[in-house]
Amino acid sequence: MADHPKNDATPRHAASGSQRTAFVVSLICAAQFVLQLDFSIVNVALPSIQRELGMPAAELQWIVTGYALAFGSLLLAGGRLADLLGRRQVLALGLALFGIASLVCGLAQWPIMLIIARIVQGAAGAMASPAALSLLTTTNAEGAARNRALAMWQATTAAGATAGIVAGGLLTQYLGWRAVFLINPPVIAVMLALVPRLPATKRSDSRGSVDVRGALLVTTGIAALIFGLSSGQQHGFTAPATLVTLALAVFLTTGFVFAEKRSAAPMLPLSILAEPARRAAIAAMLLIGAILAGYVYFASLYLQKVLGFSPVATGLALVPSTATVVLVSTLGTRRLLARFSIRGLLLAGLASMGAGQLWLAQITAGASYPAAVLPGLVLTAAGVGLALPAASIAITSGVRAGDQGLAGALFTTSQQTGAAVGLAILATAAAATSGHSSSLVDGYRLSFLIATGLAVLAAIIVALQLSSKPHRVEAEHQHADGPPAAPTEAQLDKK
Structure with missing residues (x-):
């Protein structure tokens, strides 16, 4: 009893x-x-x-x-x-x-x-x-x-x-x-x-001071980059204001790296970037962010400007891609992670994204949504559903609890920066042709072809870098309330 x-x-x-x-x-x-x-x-x-x-x-x-x-x-x-x-x-x-x-x-x-x-x-x-x-x-x-x-x-x-x-x-x-x-x-x-009602969280007790210099440098550096890219889209990338702003972005970002190396309490401990697996995942996220921003943007323009869809109809036409991402990421990826490696899922996701972008690169002025657009959207979305969870796991795994906010910010920053840079490049390429609907389509096709190349580049980076060394956390980086040790490379790269 x-x-x-x-x-x-x-x-x-x-x-x-x-x-x-x-x-x-x-x-x-x-x-x-x-x-x-x-x-x-x-x-x-x-x-x-x-x-x-x-x-x-x-x-x-x-x-x-x-x-x-x-x-x-x-x-x-x-x-x-x-x-x-x-x-x-x-x-x-x-x-x-x-x-x-x-x-x-x-x-x-x-x-x-x-x-x-x-x-x-x-x-x-x-x-x-x-x-x-x-x-x-x-x-x-x-x-x-x-x-x-x-x-x-x-x-x-x-x-x-x-x-x-x-x-x-x-x-x-x-x-x-x-x-x-x-x-x-x-x-x-x-x-x-x-x-x-959320769990109470205690402050990080290892780096209790704010790295003001580092915060200012990285914030102004990224802001200069985004502003410069926006200026380039509006006024051209050879305009003096654009060139000066982009040069300033490089200068500030370089200054941030040197400042973090010398700081006793850095905002971004460079040791968090020491793992090849994490670096590869961040690089992949930069390229994935570019593909994501471009394919939604140009698919929306194609549907409205070429096929004549209304804004509401355009949104509804993109619903299948959203449903695919939700289903693949919540149902498919969860099961696949138990059987395949992070590296394998990333590569499969990038392959599907590349195939989807290549499909969309075949659009014409007289094409139909079900045949020319929908398959490309679904293929790309399925790849996103595989790649994004895998990349987020690779970036946040093995990071102690006191640095999880920074790890999450790294993931989101890489995606947002990739989107800003990628959309600027793709929009500039697409703008090389303008005028009637057929020339618009030429520009959109070119943007999808470039995105296909970005998917291939991301896959090469993942294939070469993700399994180069064990993905682990050094003992001194562990924390009392931190997560368990990260999976070994054998786990990340299991077949």
């Missing part, structure tokens, strides 16, 4: 822990969905915003660029802040600022008011996103549980991106462009009410 309470307590405790973990994953993925939604939801509303606020085209693009600039440049700083100040606290602060900025966007009466609020939105997202991802990885131990959680995260990211296109079209058409922003505050308020 005395043994019964002990035997009953264990399953109850396990069930409680499982429910708590499910709650954490659900809330964090919901937050990521909202953040990702705002990348794309505003695009469809831009013409309406321009008409009502009387914005010239040069100012209008800053509604998108301002958000991307703040988000991309502040991600590493946001990740480090989450490690130092506590992930739950930084997530709550980021969500609160995001909700307030969304409200200001929805009530904006002047262009400058809207642009500044969008920049604040991006900065808030840069705080919330790495904090959320690090909560996800520290709540789930390395192995099957974390892999499932990361697959859900990636599925949510893809769903948010496509849902934004559909939601933006519907909200703008039936409620006006302000609804695109005003939908956020009520949702954010619910999330903030639930955040205190």
